[in-house]
Amino acid sequence: xxxxxxxxxxxxxxxxxxxxxxxxxxxxxxxxxxxxxxxxxxxxxxxxxxxxxxxxxxxxxxxxxxxxxxxxxxxxxxxxxxxxxxxxxxxxxxxxxxxxxxxxxxxxxxxxxxxxxxxxxxxxxxxxxxxxxxxxxxxxxxxxxxxxxxxxxxxxxxxxxxxxxxxxxxxxxxxxxxxxxxxxxxxxxxxxxxxxxxxxxxxxxxxxxxxxxxxxxxxxxxxxxxxxxxxxxxxxxxxxxxxxxxxxxxxxxxxxxxxxxxxxxxxxxx
Amino acid sequence: xxxxxxxxxxxxxxxxxxxxxxxxxxxxxxxxxxxxxxxxxxxxxxxxxxxxxxxxxxxxxxxxxxxxxxxxxxxxxxxxxxxxxxxxxxxxxxxxxxxxxxxxxxxxxxxxxxxxxxxxxxxxxxxxxxxxxxxxxxxxxxxxxxxxxxxxxxxxxxxxxxxxxxxxxxxxxxxxxxxxxxxxxxxxxxxxxxxxxxxxxxxxxxxxxxxxxxxxxxxxxxxxxxxxxxxxxxxxxxxxxxxxxxxxxxxxxxxxxxxxxxxxxxxxxxxx
Numbered sequence: 001x002x003x004x005x006x007x008x009x010x011x012x013x014x015x016x017x018x019x020x021x022x023x024x025x026x027x028x029x030x031x032x033x034x035x036x037x038x039x040x041x042x043x044x045x046x047x048x049x050x051x052x053x054x055x056x057x058x059x060x061x062x063x064x065x066x067x068x069x070x071x072x073x074x075x076x077x078x079x080x081x082x083x084x085x086x087x088x089x090x091x092x093x094x095x096x097x098x099x100x101x102x103x104x105x106x107x108x109x110x111x112x113x114x115x116x117x118x119x120x121x122x123x124x125x126x127x128x129x130x131x132x133x134x135x136x137x138x139x140x141x142x143x144x145x146x147x148x149x150x151x152x153x154x155x156x157x158x159x160x161x162x163x164x165x166x167x168x169x170x171x172x173x174x175x176x177x178x179x180x181x182x183x184x185x186x187x188x189x190x191x192x193x194x195x196x197x198x199x200x201x202x203x204x205x206x207x208x209x210x211x212x213x214x215x216x217x218x219x220x221x222x223x224x225x226x227x228x229x230x231x232x233x234x235x236x237x238x239x240x241x242x243x244x245x246x247x248x249x250x251x252x253x254x255x256x257x258x259x260x261x262x263x264x265x266x267x268x269x270x
Numbered sequence: 271x272x273x274x275x276x277x278x279x280x281x282x283x284x285x286x287x288x289x290x291x292x293x294x295x296x297x298x299x300x301x302x303x304x305x306x307x308x309x310x311x312x313x314x315x316x317x318x319x320x321x322x323x324x325x326x327x328x329x330x331x332x333x334x335x336x337x338x339x340x341x342x343x344x345x346x347x348x349x350x351x352x353x354x355x356x357x358x359x360x361x362x363x364x365x366x367x368x369x370x371x372x373x374x375x376x377x378x379x380x381x382x383x384x385x386x387x388x389x390x391x392x393x394x395x396x397x398x399x400x401x402x403x404x405x406x407x408x409x410x411x412x413x414x415x416x417x418x419x420x421x422x423x424x425x426x427x428x429x430x431x432x433x434x435x436x437x438x439x440x441x442x443x444x445x446x447x448x449x450x451x452x453x454x455x456x457x458x459x460x461x462x463x464x465x466x467x468x469x470x471x472x473x474x475x476x477x478x479x480x481x482x483x484x485x486x487x488x489x490x491x492x493x494x495x496x497x498x499x500x501x502x503x504x505x506x507x508x509x510x511x512x513x514x515x516x517x518x519x520x521x522x523x524x525x526x527x528x529x530x531x532x533x534x535x536x537x538x539x540x541x542x
Binding site for chain 2: 004007011025038086104106111116117118121142144145148206222225234241249253
């Protein structure tokens with residue numbers, strides 16, 4: 001083998017280990033008796049004894065279902081909102097003159113950068129008045145801020161790729177803009193729409209800042225995990241973390257080909 | 271023109287949404303920060319921030335932001351220059367390198383809290399294997415902040431990698447070929463071909479990640495709590511223990527500092 005090849009493999013191995021070891025340790029803590037992990041001064045780096053007791057204990061002694069459902073409903077609502085707002089916006093942007101579209105995209109981009117705390121503090125005051133504080137729709141409405149710009153980017157890209165001729169053809173056959181959108185464009189662009197939904201769902205599932213500020217009494221799963229750590233229920237936090245993480249890792253791997261640098265960099269052209 | 275108006279109407283709901291949920295609250299927070307509990311204009315909230323060691327807090331936030339960015343940039347450059355080559359097992363390595371993106375921030379934080387503990391913990395177990403003494407990772411401000419940087423880099427390097435990889439694929443292979451013919455080794459090719467061509471991607475990745483780093487919240491909250499304080503954890507503790515006005519002043523300070531990055535981003539974005 002050439003030196004370059006060897007270097008590639010050495011580098012690839014080191015990085016692979018770097019990414020996997022923390023996850024490995026999380027599994028180790030979840031499936032080992034606590035005396036080898038959390039209770040040991042120098043915890044063992046290998047599995048000494050396998051047990052399911054930690055998981056059984058966590059799920060029977062602590063409430064997992066209500067934070068799980070809260071997270072699930074909030075994330076699903078965020079995904080639906082991303083489609084409801086994002087599909088028309090993506091379509092409109094893909095048809096507007098590029099200078100105007102660019103200006104609107106910059107506006108969305110800025111929103112994405114506004115610190116969570118500056119949005120959440122005044123909104124918490126308003127939400128208490130509107131009875132949206134601690135509620136599922138309230139949290140979803142605010143979390144949408146994090147994901148809407150990305151959803152709009154993805155949808156705009158998908159719609160731009162659909163040839164204009166299809167639209168002219170449909171119009172000539174007498175379709176209104178609305179029926180063109182629902183009957184022709186959306187089915188063609190379905191993969192992009194599903195991606196926008198799933199990415200939005202995923203962002204909300206992971207979101208912490210708005211969740212802890214705007215829904216502290218009936219928390220979502222990430223906040224519940226944090227609260228368990230604060231209260232010293234570390235094994236419950238680990239068990240919940242595993243169940244919480246696995247669906248998102250699966251989603252990430254499914255969406256891999258859409259999580260491209262171009263999208264994440266805000267559509268950098270070269 | 272009428273056509274454009276029609277398409278603009280499609281975008282309007284999203285614009286109204288961001289105005290209502292991002293711009294209005296931001297303006298409201300600025301307003302609240304200049305108000306006292308009786309609704310009168312005051313600068314007292316900002317003065318009060320000084321009692322909470324605001325300069326030290328800003329300094330800590332800047333240290334974490336810059337440190338985390340440098341670590342991520344170094345790692346992402348390494349991984350993307352590996353992933354841009356062809357080798358057996360490339361698909362597996364690229365899949366694994368994206369996994370931390372799917373791990374929630376909170377989960378990453380608690381995992382790293384088990385790795386780094388004041389006494390014992392997995393990092394010290396590892397040192398123990400080589401007969402070294404355990405380290406108290408939280409003994410100084412800088413080392414505590416360093417733990418936050420490490421945990422953050424683990425979670426966020428994949429995003430940086432994806433952006434840099436897009437940039438690396440855009441560099442024509444011929445340039446490398448020509449450089450090889452001129453006798454440039456791998457290191458010199460990296461310095462003279464890769465880096466200059468990647469400049470814009472690096473800048474954009476740094477700004478996008480920089481904004482997030484500056485807002486870093488869940489990781490420090492779980493790993494180090496409120497000491498040493500960062501702007502976000504300080505503001506959160508003000509939110510939960512004092513008035514909305516004082517907390518707003520903290521939040522406005524974050525916004526003011528981040529505006530510089532937002533401005534830079536738009537400037538750079540304009541040259542796309």
